[in-house]
Amino acid sequence: MTSLFDAFDLAGLKLANRIVMAPLTRNRSPRAVPLPMTARYYAQRASAGLIVTEGTAITRQGQGYADVPGLYTAEALAGWRTVTDAVHAQGGRIVVQLWHVGRVSHVSLQADGQAPVAPSAVQANGKTYVIGADGRGGFVPTSMPRALDAAELPGIVQDYRRAARAALDAGFDGVEIHAANGYLLDQFLRRGANRRSDAYGGAIDHRARLLLEVVDAVTTETGPGRTGIRLSPVTPSNDLSDPEPQPLFEYVARGLARHDMSYIHVIEGATGGDRDYRQGLQAFDYDALRAAYRDAGGRGAWMVNNGYDLDLAQQALASGRADLVAFGRPYISNPDLVRRLREGLPLADADRATFYGGGAEGYVDYPNVEGSIQPA
Template identity: 65%
Template sequence: MPTLFDPVQAGDLRLANRIVMAPLTRNRAPDAIPTPLMTEYYTQRATAGLIITEATAISHQAQGYADVPGLYGTEQLDGWKPITEAVHDAGGKIVVQLWHVGRVSHTDLQPNGGKPVAPSAITAKTKTVLIRDGVPTFVATSEPRALDAAELPDIVHTYQAAARNAVETAGFDGVEIHAANGYLLDQFLKSGSNQRTDDYGGSLKNRARLLLEVVRAVAGAIGGGRTGIRLSPVTLSNDAYDADPQPLFDYVVKQLAKLNLAYIHIIEGATGGARDLPDRPFDYAELKAAYRAAGGKGAWMVNNGYNQELAEQAVKDGSADLIAFGKPFIANPDLVARLRGNAPLNTPDQATFYGGGAKGYTDYPSLYK
């Protein structure tokens, strides 16, 4: 019977254990360029079976928060190289999360101060982060403009180019396509943010079209076995909402099953919040069954509020192959060893989550050296 600490195959990736470091935005990359401090941060956590980096912008237009890293410039790619090399030298595996925020942005962050882009010109009822007078500050998102259908092939190409650069230039083991939490691909999926009347709106198949085009393009560039995807069927994040998510996401995973992906990463419930939402019921077991019935062989990764007990049970009963931990990895660089030894966990300092330097980032103590 498998345990959290057993090795597992996820597509082309052979992972030392089933514990995954979830993507965690930390806003410590000025000018979107990864820093040496980030090298230390990720290397400290290289005992995870897999590290998924913080969400990383695929273009300037894709950026929605201050001081998040990118993949679209030479300096950015050069900044990632020592990070991937150090993680590999420490025996770890690392993939980068490809990010286009869509409407969850601000004109201050967009090329030439333009409007953020979205499936429809509907402002997200949420906030983003700007750096003002050196201080991370939450501000309301700006009104977006609706993307013209003629712009969408370029967005698909940008995802594909970012994936190729990530693997071939920056040295990542693969990529995770961020299609969750109310960002661009999720905005196209969900009826609350997509009110288009063309081939990318209306029916669930049309709303899933852009996501599937992106995944096919990325998998075509680097191989399905190095490609993962993150989905959040019912999260409340960033004003995300769909009127009927079960058939929508059942359809999506059935299509993804054909692409031989490394893994499917599912956020259960509200991202960083409640796992069960009475007003948004969703059957995650049905979702996984739909994926497997359609021939999907990728590892099934679950996320949101998992403690050691829940994680061990999910692996033991086969409901998940991989468990992603977020906040516990912020405060516990040696999380794998602590879980293995049933040791107490450090408590994360929420005041240092976004922006800053080493404090609350690389200075958490390890029990095991």
């Protein structure tokens, strides 16, 4: 029987187990530059079969939260090189999540105080994280976005391509395209944010066009089996919705099958919440989504996420519903999560007050099960 602790061949990348550390925004990269403690944070968690980094902006325009990292300056890339070197020194594998937040941003985070960009000028009913004049971080409503002109979209596709190349040059084992949780590519997909009437709006194939153009550009740049993608078919995160997610995401899955993807990372239900959350009249059929991808020839690994514990993860693997299982918040306070799950040890609780922003506290000071903090 397949176990969570079995090794796995991810398109030629050898993983020690099938446990994935999911992306976790921590807001500890001032000026979009990962700090030395970022390298320690990820190295502490390198026993995961695969680490997917926190969302990392492909450009200044793609920034939506204060003190999140980027891939668009020499300083940021040098910071990321220390991270990848540290993870590899511990025997780990790490990919970076390519992020453009679209409308989920604030004018204070954009160059020259410009409006964030979106498929349509529809403001998200949500909040983002900024640093105030007093130097303290906090959540504020997102700003009103402007609609992207169709002539701008090829440039955004190339921004993803350049970021993917920069990531590989910084030592990452691959990239994950963030097309979930209400950010730019997800905004184009779903009708709650996309009110366009051109070639990038309206019918499903039009709304999926930008995502598939990005996938084509990134996979061409990275080469075979080095690109994954994250999808969240029904999550309401960042005020996003679609009345008919099943045909939309099955179309996307079939489109992804035409590319040599490393994996498909699917958030089941509402991100960080109800696994049975639905949009539209019917419950979303995740088995049908996977079947659409496989029937169209897709060979990438199938990664599941959202509320998994050891028993649910083992069931998903044993049934063939998944090849890999991603764990998010447990990794904040359990750097040795793999060992704790394998040996049935209790999980440490996390301090929610230190999730976003700050320094070492609540970031690199969680001990392993013996009480020590590694690496030293």
